[in-house]
Amino acid sequence: MDVASRASLKVYVSEWENGRRAISDRYAAILRRLLGVTDAELRASPSASEPTMADGYDELLARIDSARSVSESMVKAFNDQTEVLRTMDRERGASALVDQMTGHLARLEETLTFAVLPSARRPVALALVGASTLAAWQAIDAGAVDRAWRHYELAKRAARDAEAPMHLAHATAEQAYVLMEAGRPALGVDLIREAQRTLGGEGSPRLLAWLHAAEAELCAHAAMPDDARRALDAAAAVIPPGPEARDPGLASIFLNGGHLARWRGHVLAILGDGGAVSSLYDALEAMDPTFVRAQAGLHIDLAHAHLARAEYDDAHAQVRQARLLANRTGSVRQRRRLDLLSSKL
Template sequence: MAKGLKAARAARGWSQDRLVYEMRRVAEQRLLDIASAASLKTYISEWENGRRVMSGRYASLLRPLLGVTDDELRGTGSALELHTDGYADLLTRIDAAGSLSESMVPSFLAQTELLRSMDRQMGATGLVDQMNGHLEAMEEALTFAVLPGMRRPIATALAGASTLAAWQALDAGAVDRAWRRYELAKKAAQDAESPLYLAHAMGEQAYVLADAGRPQLAIELVRDAQRASERQSLRLRAWLAAAEAELCAGAGVGRESEARAALDRATALLPDDGEVRDVDMLSIFLDTGHLARWRGNVLAKLGDPSAMEALYASLASADASFVRAASGLHCDLTQAHLARGEPEEARSHLQQARLLANRTGSVRYRRRVEMLTGRL
């Protein structure tokens, strides 16, 4: 239990007292009857030290609060469910998958879209249970879908949802879960025979490597993703080029020319069609406005004074529903003002970034906020 609850609490930067406060706050909102503050603090210590078994009632309260799965909360491995009903049970599952596969896919896609919308507005931490259930349902359907024509649409839906789940896990600071979700997305994309979803999963997975301190490996992975998508969606290729630019800009000295070249390539590739998403690549949001914000991010990392104009233009036109992205935008503005020796302006944007990161529960952006705080 110490590995689970204590690690999840530490990732949020919460003391035991803060966790008690948050538990009672949520319980009050939900009209739940839980222990007193003093008793809860004792429970937390005993849960973390393995002296008390956490009940399902408290686990269901803590999972969305901390943005972790049940296994992560309890510090256990994945349990294997054994089915002993033999051939009859197997055939029942195969028949169910065959009869429902066509009708299930639109429902899977709609559920992914709902979770995507909730994630960008409220953050990922409260969606862990829903996302896990969503992925499990698709994995179950894919496991028992026999023929390729039945499997491909389910696998495509699973690839898109797994990539979203991986990004949510990375944002919540659950690095191991993020990596495994990206691997699931890549395998599903291969099953779906979809180079688009495979390349996108590889491109996002590169950010895990960059965050882990392996920028060169991250850059190589996103470049491999671009080679895998050379004949695919222009919007996806533009997205991957912009990702390469950001990774190069964050890799340290000596990468400026590569970052700028990748930015120029992204601009040249992006379709001027007025759309934000491709019909065949719903996992990506990218139009000229999004790319301008991305350009500001890259230029800020490079210390380019022109970043300021791009970032403020993005701030003025930003979609209000992209709450977590706004935290990143304010971090970029903080960095840009610091590069110009303007600490007061930087401090103002950093405060906004901190508020938005806390609002969405983004561990990843909270780390960036803390890093920038050390520069003020």
């Protein structure tokens, strides 16, 4: 893109940071993609909203009529767009998708806000759950934990609106990762267990396995090794057999035996178990190459496992490979993990 010279850009950045220059739309578009932030996070939002007009009934009714006319094909289009964004996120990372994700969520929220009857609200609410949990995970990856928390709260409200206990349990449990990133993994364990209690064992086997695996990971971070291993065993006991990974009722869930083996290796690596190496290499061999961010995470886990065995050369090699992949996706979360790991090598 045509931008100012390096010397001028240094001046611009200083003036942007000190409030002496407004960020133009052209540079804002570049910075949002570079930093993985929304426009509101990049630039201060207006402090005062427009006054409410007393004669706004015609506009209100027009929006209600528009939401009422939402068809199955339109809801499908919403879900298809979420799936496209999920695929792009998996392969390219979250930072380049901030604008698209923000616009997608805004359209879904607008539609749900003006849908009146439950028959119209439920399918839109379910579509919003899927989109907002994806947006939340992308925010975690970008290091924007406040935005991630708010997206999960939106997902939980939408799940309650849709009367979808499985979606509510998944959004609640995934929100625990925000607590983990903020340094409160034990509180995250409590949140996941609350999601399990709320579900009461009535969810799909794949969701139940996912909940147990997530519990194991949070327990590992909370220095609860026995609980972590018990949760891994519980996940292995309920995971459906076969290569299928998608849950028919929850498009956000990707989990089969191979994915669970990778997750087990991740948990064991966190616990400092050198025995994780073999299972992690097996998972790397079987991994779908389009899961670029997950592949970076797997190399980080291998570095941890090699470090636990004092195999420093192998650990360094895994760190280098992980950093290449993390740079491809722009993952702030993985770069942070790599920096912490590099300080121990």
